[in-house]
Amino acid sequence: MPKTKKPSRSKLIKKLDNVFSQYIRLSRSDDQGFCTCVTCGKSAHWKEGGIQAGHFISRKHYSVRWDEDNVHPQCVGCNVFKAGEQYKYSIFLGEKLSEYLYNKSLKITKFTSIEIEDLIEKYSLKLRNHY
Numbered sequence: 001m002p003k004t005k006k007p008s009r010s011k012l013i014k015k016l017d018n019v020f021s022q023y024i025r026l027s028r029s030d031d032q033g034f035c036t037c038v039t040c041g042k043s044a045h046w047k048e049g050g051i052q053a054g055h056f057i058s059r060k061h062y063s064v065r066w067d068e069d070n071v072h073p074q075c076v077g078c079n080v081f082k083a084g085e086q087y088k089y090s091i092f093l094g095e096k097l098s099e100y101l102y103n104k105s106l107k108i109t110k111f112t113s114i115e116i117e118d119l120i121e122k123y124s125l126k127l128r129n130h131y
Contacts, residue, residue, distance in 0.1 A: 012116045016066065019123045021053035024071050026130050037075040038092045039085035044075060054079040056089045057101050063109035066119055069093075070101050 007015075025046035029035040035051055036043045044051045054074025057064045064070040072092070078085045090098040111119075 006113070009113055009116070012113055012120065016116055016120045016123070017059075019120055019127060020066050020071070023123045023127045023130070024053040024068070025051055025073050026127065028073050035073040037078055038072040039074055039078040039082075039088040042075045042077070046073070050076045052076055052079045054084060054089070056084070056086065056093060056098070057105040061105040061109075062111060063107045064101055064105045066123075067101065067104070069097060 025035055026033075029046040033045050033047065034043050034049070035046050037051065038054070051073050052075070053071050055065070056070050056072075059065045072089075074084070074089075078088075093101070
């Protein structure tokens with residue numbers, strides 16, 4: 001029986017980013033599927049309204065990349081064109097949580113492929129249960 005090739009780490013990360021982003025946006029939307037940008041207040045549909053999963057602390061910090069406290073709905077304008085509006089984001093989070101996430105982001109965290117697969121399964125299940 002031929003061996004099945006395991007997906008690359010980068011493909012696993014991409015898949016987790018996608019599922020996590022969908023979960024963040026859907027879980028923070030109302031009954032009609034609309035969610036609000038945490039930095040400007042714009043309301044749009046979680047799926048096709050230009051709402052993204054905006055990170056307070058950059059995704060390059062794996063210790064907080066998939067931390068639900070670090071990621072909230074943001075419109076593309078704030079998240080991309082205004083570089084995340086980090087100051088306004090910190091006001092939304094409050095001083096305590098902002099400081100906690102900042103300190104957590106300083107820790108070097110490495111996820112194994114198995115841990116990433118587990119997170120994909122966790123957020124896929126949460127996503128299915130939220131529909």
